[in-house]
Each structure stands twice: as structure tokens, then as C-alpha cells.
Amino acid sequence: MKTELRGTTKPVLLPSPNLFNTPQVGSLTGGLKGCLGSLDGACIEKLLxxxxxxxxxNDVTLAQQVMWVLNNVASSIGDPNQRLASWFLRALISRASMVCPPSTMNFHNPIQRTRTRTKSMSVTELADYVDLTPWHRFGYCASNSAILKAVQEHQKVHIIDFSITHCMQWPTLIxxxxxxxxxxxxxxxTVPSCRPPVPPFLNVSTQEVGARLANFAKSRNIPFDFQVINTSSCGPASDHVLSVDFYSELLLSQLSSSFLNISDDEAxxxxxxxxxxxxxxEPAGENTQDISLRERFxxxxxxxHPCIFVVVDEDADLASPSLSSRITACFNYLWIPFDALETFLPKDSCQRTEYEADIGHKIENIISFEGLNRIERLETGVQLVxxxxxxxxxxxxxxxxxxxEVxxxxxxxxxxWGMKREDDMLVITWKGHNSVFAAAWVPNGSTCGL
Known part of the structure; x- marks a missing residue:
């Protein structure tokens, strides 16, 4: 971890533990004592x-002591290190409340005990959200360029869109x-009617999004049709949020040429x-030889037989079964958006706070949950290749x-922000660190340049 990129601030003098009726920090290990009052990224990571x-x-006493230290160096309105630490602390408290008896957890800060909540956005707010950083726009730009190249000789184009940002990519392509x-x-x-339970959330239905796209396409004289993949548990007029594995099973059962009404004359x-x-x-059954839902997809x-398959995602390995490994990977990766936002938004910006809350949603799931409840199972671009x-x-x-264009x-x-090629992927970087990758694929047996 290159902590020098995160910067440092003046040490914070911690109040007496007795002032808050919290455990004495004197019993912390020598390594932790060296972190008291420090906001250096390496020390915060060590505390986590x-x-x-x-x-x-199951050492509740030590967990309380470390959380108390973190509670005094973390701040949701501080510098990037403090703000990131505050979300990790929330996630750790959430995890502790699940595995430890409530009576043993001596925390009275209502802010730190609150579970992450994110609001539903209007279409305009979502557009501002997407434009805030290149996090999503990079994927749109690279994908649209690849798609345009792949369909340039075709008069009919059919896009099956799996995205968490509610079709924000398509006005530019249209x-x-x-x-x-x-x-x-x-x-x-074509889009699914059900989506993973993750932000950003939109306050209009998928059908309304489709109607707006149709109006925009009409204004550009493009024949346009919008289709929603409806599952047996998702009605046509609603946007249901299901458990991810249940949702995935429903979705995969509907991905067939006949159900999607795919035509041979379409790209x-x-x-x-x-x-x-x-x-x-993970393997779908008890047999380790069973393929996973991701492999089935x-x-x-x-x-x-698509003419092009574009994949964009965040370039980090956050799927380890080890909590400590996930914390290390997550902390060393998600400092990027916190640090980037610091460069152009004030500390008390509502827009910044809401953007960071969506990242906090991710942190809570990665740190707080195990098994099927942990839905954030991100892999690196190299692993995807x-x-x-x-x-x-x-x-x-x-x-x-x-x-x-990128x-x-x-x-x-x-x-x-920078860009590089890596294993036929395009990767954007922040201060030299990989953040988001884009890759385009065709089934083995056909090739094209994009």
C-alpha cells in the first residue's frame, strides 16, 4: 500500500477513555499504541x-478497544483517511452486532450504529452522480466506442444491457x-426487470426509463424498442430488489434466444x-465440480453468439473468504474515490456525502457479511481475463x-486520472493505481478490432 498518496494530517489528541466510559486503551498491544493519535493510512489499516x-x-474486549480508538480518529466530515475509516468502523460495528451479544457491545454513538442508507435519485440527480467522476463514464465511453465499431455494418442492433446505472449509458450512443x-x-x-440490491437507486420505474429513451430516440429519428426481461417473481410494472442468488437464478432461466426474441438479422x-x-x-451445489452462477452466465x-460482449468493472479482488484479506484489499482500493472527491468537493458537500454513502454500502457488505449475504464478490481485470x-x-x-475518446x-x-492498456483491457488509474477496467470479447472463433 502506497500510503504517501493518501497524505497525512496533524495527529489527533484523543480524550481520556474515562470521559466516554469506554474500555481502557492501555491493554492494546504495543503495535496499536503506536497508532494512537495518527491518521496515517497504514496505521488505520493496522487498526482495522x-x-x-x-x-x-471472539475477543470482544479487544474489539471494543480497537473500535474506541477508531471512533476517535474517524470522521465522516474529515480528510479522506478519516472519512474512509468512518465507513469501515460502521461496517465492523455492524458485523460485531451480528456475532456478539448486544449487551457486550459498549457503543452509544447513534451515528456509528446506523446502518448504511442510500436515497432514491431522480433522473437528473442520477445524471449528476454519474458525471461526478469518470468511474462510470469511462465504462460508457469505452463500451460505446466498442459497440459502434462492432455494429457499424448492421441495420438492426439489439443490446442486452446488464447495468446498475439504469440505462444512463444509452442516450450518448443513440x-x-x-x-x-x-x-x-x-x-x-433489453434489460432485466429485477436488479441487485445496490445503489444507485432511481425513483422511477424501468418502464419509465424505457419510455424516456424511446422519446429521445424518436427525436433523433431512430427506430427504437425497449424490452424488459420479466421473471415469474417480478411484475412488468415494478422494479423488485431480490436476494442476489435468487434473482440470478430467475434471470439465468430467462436468458434464451426464444425468450429474448433474438433475430438472426440483428447485431x-x-x-x-x-x-x-x-x-x-462459488459452486452452485455441494459438489465442488458444479459450476458457479457466474460461469453459467x-x-x-x-x-x-453476440457480435460483441463488453465487460466493465472495478479492478480489485474483494472476494476473498478471509475477512482480513478483504479489509486489506478493500481499504487499499476504496481510498481512490475518497481521495479523488477530496480534490474538487468541499468536506461538507451533500453531493460528496451521498456519493460516499454508496461506497459505504459496498464496504458494509464486504466487511459485515459472509455467505450468500455477502453479494460484493469483485474480481480483478486479470482474474476476469x-x-x-x-x-x-x-x-x-x-x-x-x-x-x-477515453x-x-x-x-x-x-x-x-490516467489510462493504460493491460492484457487487452483499458484501465483507468488514480495516481497510478488501477481503478476501473473495460474489456471487450467475442466468442472463440470470431475476432474483431475495436
Whole structure:
């Protein structure tokens, strides 16, 4: 971990433990004593790991002591280190409340005991949310460029869209397709009616989103159709939030050429934005030879013979069964958005607080939960490449025009953002650290350049 990039602040003088009727910190190990009053990222990480170790060994007393220290250095309105630490502390308290008897947990701070909540946004608020950093816009830019290249000779395009950002990607693509020299194609977009229980949440239905896209496409003279994949448990007029594995089983059962009404004269595009992580990567049955839901999904996608399959996700390994490993990986990765927001939003910005709350939702799930309740099972881009090769996909390289478009996008944001190629992926970085990757794939046996 390169803690120098996170910066340091002046040490905080902690009040006497007796002032808050909390456990004495004198019993902390020597290594922890050295962190008292420090806001250095390495020391905060050490405290988090000690707390995790205490919880895993059911040492409630030590866990309380470390949480008390964290409670005094963390702040939801402080610098990036403090703000990140406050969300990890919430997650650890949430986890402790599940595994320890309530009577043994001596915390009276209502803010720290509150579970992460995120609000539902209007379409305008969601657009502002997406524009805040290149986190999502990079994926849109790289994906749209790849899609345009793949469908350039086709008059009918069908996009099956798996995304957590409610079709925010498509107005830009529709606008570009409308300007195609040979004329725009007809466009059909298919989306699932159910979604993973993760932010951002939207205060209008999927059907309303489709109606707005249809109006926009009409204004650009593009024939347009919007289709929702309805499952037996999701009605056509609602956006249900289900447990991820139950949702995934329902979704996979509906992914067939006949159900999706796929036509041979269409260019089929599969778009997967921050989605694969919510498909379990563990064997579906008791037999370790059983394939996972994620592997089943890729097998089904390959059977549909798409002309392009685009995958965008965050470039970190947050799926370890070890709590300590997840804390280390999560802390060393999610400092990126906290640090990036510090460069252009004031500490008391409501927009910043709400954006960080969505990251806090992720932290809580990664740290607080195990088993099927832990739905954030993110893998790195390198791990994805290995998975895609195993699933008999081959990568389609991004063209120079795509690189120029991504660079132009990043130039609109803070100077800390950069871009690089890695294993045929495009990766954006913050201060040299990988943040989000984009990769394009075709079934083995066909190749194209993007």
C-alpha cells in the first residue's frame, strides 16, 4: 500500500477513555499504541486488521478497544483517511452486532450504529452522480466506442444491457448512431426487470426509463424498442430488489434466444457494466465440480453468439473468504474515490456525502457479511481475463480512436486520472493505481478490432 498518496494530517489528541466510559486503551498491544493519535493510512489499516482479528477470535474486549480508538480518529466530515475509516468502523460495528451479544457491545454513538442508507435519485440527480467522476463514464465511453465499431455494418442492433446505472449509458450512443454516415440502425434494448440490491437507486420505474429513451430516440429519428426481461417473481410494472442468488437464478432461466426474441438479422450486443460481481463465483451445489452462477452466465452468453460482449468493472479482488484479506484489499482500493472527491468537493458537500454513502454500502457488505449475504464478490481485470479465456471467449482490442475518446473524457476531470492498456483491457488509474477496467470479447472463433 502506497500510503504517501493518501497524505497525512496533524495527529489527533484523543480524550481520556474515562470521559466516554469506554474500555481502557492501555491493554492494546504495543503495535496499536503506536497508532494512537495518527491518521496515517497504514496505521488505520493496522487498526482495522486488529479489530477483524479480534472479532474472528471472539475477543470482544479487544474489539471494543480497537473500535474506541477508531471512533476517535474517524470522521465522516474529515480528510479522506478519516472519512474512509468512518465507513469501515460502521461496517465492523455492524458485523460485531451480528456475532456478539448486544449487551457486550459498549457503543452509544447513534451515528456509528446506523446502518448504511442510500436515497432514491431522480433522473437528473442520477445524471449528476454519474458525471461526478469518470468511474462510470469511462465504462460508457469505452463500451460505446466498442459497440459502434462492432455494429457499424448492421441495420438492426439489439443490446442486452446488464447495468446498475439504469440505462444512463444509452442516450450518448443513440445520439452517435443518429449521426452515422450510412444512416441510423433500428435499435432494441433489453434489460432485466429485477436488479441487485445496490445503489444507485432511481425513483422511477424501468418502464419509465424505457419510455424516456424511446422519446429521445424518436427525436433523433431512430427506430427504437425497449424490452424488459420479466421473471415469474417480478411484475412488468415494478422494479423488485431480490436476494442476489435468487434473482440470478430467475434471470439465468430467462436468458434464451426464444425468450429474448433474438433475430438472426440483428447485431447482438451484450453489455455488462459493474454486474458480474453480483453473480456468485462459488459452486452452485455441494459438489465442488458444479459450476458457479457466474460461469453459467458466461456459458449462456456465449451460446447467444453476440457480435460483441463488453465487460466493465472495478479492478480489485474483494472476494476473498478471509475477512482480513478483504479489509486489506478493500481499504487499499476504496481510498481512490475518497481521495479523488477530496480534490474538487468541499468536506461538507451533500453531493460528496451521498456519493460516499454508496461506497459505504459496498464496504458494509464486504466487511459485515459472509455467505450468500455477502453479494460484493469483485474480481480483478486479470482474474476476469482468465475466466473469459476459460469460458472460450477471445479479447477484441480497442482501437486508437477509443483511446483518444477515453483520454478526452479523463481530461475533463482531475489531473490524477490516467489510462493504460493491460492484457487487452483499458484501465483507468488514480495516481497510478488501477481503478476501473473495460474489456471487450467475442466468442472463440470470431475476432474483431475495436
Amino acid at each position: 486488521l486488529h479489530c477483524a482479528s479480534a472479532l474472528e477470535s 445520439d452517435i448512431l443518429a449521426k452515422r454516415p450510412q444512416g441510423p440502425p433500428s435499435l432494441r434494448i 447482438l450486443v451484450i453489455n455488462c457494466q459493474n454486474w458480474l460481481r453480483y453473480l456468485s463465483d 458466461l456459458k449462456i452468453i456465449r451460446s447467444l 482468465q475466466r473469459m479465456n476459460k469460458a472460450k471467449f477471445v479479447s477484441a482490442t480497442f482501437c486508437e480512436e477509443t483511446l483518444k 483520454k478526452f473524457l479523463l481530461d475533463e476531470h482531475a489531473s490524477g
